[in-house]
Amino acid sequence: MDLNDIYTDIIYEHNTSKKNKRKLDNPDLIKKGHNPSCGDEIELSIKHEGDIIVDLAFTGQGCAISQASTSVMCDIVKGKSKSEALKLMETFINMIKNEYKSEEELEILEDAIAFKNISKMPGRVKCAVLCWYTLKECM
Amino acid sequence: MYDIREKFPLLTSNSNLVYLDTASTSQKPDVVINSLSNYYLKYNANTGRAPYKLSDESTNIVNETREKVKRLINARSNKEVVFTSGTTLSLNIIAMCYGMYNIKEGDEIVLAISEHHSNIIPWQQVASANKAVIKYIYFEDGYKLSKKDIENKITINTKIVCVAHISNALGIINPIEDIITKAKSVGARVVIDSAQSIAHRTIDVFNLDIDFLVFSGHKMYGPMGIGVLYGKEELLSTMKPHVYGGGMVQHVEKYCTSFLDIPQKFEGGTMNVASIYGLGVAIDFINTIGYQTIIEHERELFEYAVSSLKKLDFIKLLINEDISNHSSALSFIVEDIHPHDIGSILDTKDICIRPGKHCCHPLMDYLGVNATCRISFGIYNNKTDIDRLIEGLHLAKELFDNGSK
Numbered sequence: 344m345d346l347n348d349i350y351t352d353i354i355y356e357h358n359t360s361k362k363n364k365r366k367l368d369n370p371d372l373i374k375k376g377h378n379p380s381c382g383d384e385i386e387l388s389i390k391h392e393g394d395i396i397v398d399l400a401f402t403g404q405g406c407a408i409s410q411a412s413t414s415v416m417c418d419i420v421k422g423k424s425k426s427e428a429l430k431l432m433e434t435f436i437n438m439i440k441n442e443y444k445s446e447e448e449l450e451i452l453e454d455a456i457a458f459k460n461i462s463k464m465p466g467r468v469k470c471a472v473l474c475w476y477t478l479k480e481c482m
Numbered sequence: 483m484y485d486i487r488e489k490f491p492l493l494t495s496n497s498n499l500v501y502l503d504t505a506s507t508s509q510k511p512d513v514v515i516n517s518l519s520n521y522y523l524k525y526n527a528n529t530g531r532a533p534y535k536l537s538d539e540s541t542n543i544v545n546e547t548r549e550k551v552k553r554l555i556n557a558r559s560n561k562e563v564v565f566t567s568g569t570t571l572s573l574n575i576i577a578m579c580y581g582m583y584n585i586k587e588g589d590e591i592v593l594a595i596s597e598h599h600s601n602i603i604p605w606q607q608v609a610s611a612n613k614a615v616i617k618y619i620y621f622e623d624g625y626k627l628s629k630k631d632i633e634n635k636i637t638i639n640t641k642i643v644c645v646a647h648i649s650n651a652l653g654i655i656n657p658i659e660d661i662i663t664k665a666k667s668v669g670a671r672v673v674i675d676s677a678q679s680i681a682h683r684t685i686d687v688f689n690l691d692i693d694f695l696v697f698s699g700h701k702m703y704g705p706m707g708i709g710v711l712y713g714k715e716e717l718l719s720t721m722k723p724h725v726y727g728g729g730m731v732q733h734v735e736k737y738c739t740s741f742l743d744i745p746q747k748f749e750g751g752t753m754n755v756a757s758i759y760g761l762g763v764a765i766d767f768i769n770t771i772g773y774q775t776i777i778e779h780e781r782e783l784f785e786y787a788v789s790s791l792k793k794l795d796f797i798k799l800l801i802n803e804d805i806s807n808h809s810s811a812l813s814f815i816v817e818d819i820h821p822h823d824i825g826s827i828l829d830t831k832d833i834c835i836r837p838g839k840h841c842c843h844p845l846m847d848y849l850g851v852n853a854t855c856r857i858s859f860g861i862y863n864n865k866t867d868i869d870r871l872i873e874g875l876h877l878a879k880e881l882f883d884n885g886s887k
Contacts, residue, residue, distance in 0.1 A: 346827060346830050346881060349826070350823075350827075350881060350885060352885065354885075355882070355885030379839075379843075380838055380839065381821075381822045381837065381838045381839070381853060382820075382821075382822075382838060382839050382846070382852040382853035383822075384852070404820075404852045405820060405822075405852065406820035406821075406822035406823045407819070407820060407823045407882075408822075408823070464826060466826070467822070467826055470822065
């Protein structure tokens with residue numbers, strides 16, 4: 344396995360990016376997620392107007408995959424409705440589990456497609472999906 | 483020790499593999515692997531009172547291994563050696579069958595902050611059920627258990643002190659002699675978790691006056707699924723059984739039962755005789771090499787690892803500078819790279835280390851770290867393994883430096 348298939352530029356970039364790694368002022372919802380064995384920890388905060396997620400951000404610490412996945416998720420979920428967000432979540436999880444039907448189906452994931460090869464590392468799947476399961480709990 | 487490595491088929495058939503996770507589980511020598519199939523090929527029968535030779539042989543295997551364990555830890559009687567599935571079950575039996583009945587409201591249970599979850603959570607259940615208090619011994623400088631805390635936290639109210647001989651996350655040898663002396667001075671019982679020490683150091687339950695000692699077979703070159711609970715005869719005899727059923731009874735009437743004497747009282751159900759056989763072979767394996775040889779080999783490797791890691795300016799070692807306080811494991815943190823990423827990158831070079839919290843959440847919180855990288859040695863490791871680790875760490879650093887640009 345080539346390391347570059349796993350640790351892609353998007354993962355390096357989002358791992359250190361502070362764009363979404365911040366606290367929201369007056370969030371409507373805060374949810375914590377963690378992976379007990381390895382120490383990935385995130386706290387999502389969300390602002391919504393009606394059905395639309397107008398802003399979301401996170402704080403936390405953990406591996407590059409968990410932190411980058413959360414940052415990318417913030418980017419692509421922002422501005423989406425709750426049902427659209429849930430659709431993204433399902434698509435992401437299907438991609439990671441290698442249970443998707445076509446490449447086209449993954450297109451809605453935008454930059455999150457960068458995590459596709461995590462399916463080759465079973466031990467790291469939980470890192471990539473932590474943020475999405477935490478988001479699901481918010482819904 | 484290159485010839486020793488030849489005795490481990492998994493390592494010889496994966497010549498590129500660098501296995502630095504013995505603290506999790508050791509690799510197995512051929513004699514242990516063969517013993518498992520030999521058991522099923524030659525001796526398989528249930529133990530107990532069957533009137534045929536095969537069953538007698540199986541029963542003899544259990545008795546012989548019990549005797550080997552007794553000699554290994556210098557117990558007074560083989561009645562004091564109970565077979566369990568491993569350290570976790572052994573600790574749970576002590577907590578549930580001794581702790582629950584002997585630790586009362588206001589009594590104190592003293593633990594080290596570096597304990598594995600399996601030596602914390604059972605005691606939390608006892609404390610919660612019986613309104614007892616848990617107190618922790620913290621560190622002084624260099625991750626050593628604080629002498630002051632040993633002196634002050636163990637008091638006249640302390641009923642039991644439970645500590646690991648060697649901490650699993652940091653590989654520090656705890657001052658169990660001092661802890662036992664203090665515990666005995668206040669009349670407290672002592673539980674020593676030797677899961678991390680039994681493959682690396684001698685432990686003498688009689689001369690150290692240890693009340694309970696626990697360890698697992700799979701960390702000492704033996705099979706998985708077998709472990710030991712040592713308890714002083716006077717304690718085990720008064721404790722209630724943990725599992726009720728076949729193999730542990732004297733008379734069963736419609737509404738009441740009398741139980742066998744120790745140790746069978748704690749060994750209800752069919753025993754894992756194949757693994758008991760394998761454990762006996764693993765003990766012979768260790769005895770043949772000798773603890774002194776093991777200590778010398780692992781000390782040399784440890785020194786080499788520390789001096790090699792110290793040359794990397796992006797690594798923080800969580801070690802005591804006096805390395806005589808260490809056994810065969812150490813933790814480190816790589817600047818700006820999470821341990822899990824390090825573990826995955828090293829894995830692509832066939833280097834196995836253990837990243838994470840090591841079942842020590844309270845310790846990680848106390849140290850203020852999210853997770854660590856832990857390397858640990860066995861008798862089969864050599865300096866090439868360390869060199870490969872260092873190469874792998876350089877690679878991880880380069881990847882993250884370049885990727886972040």
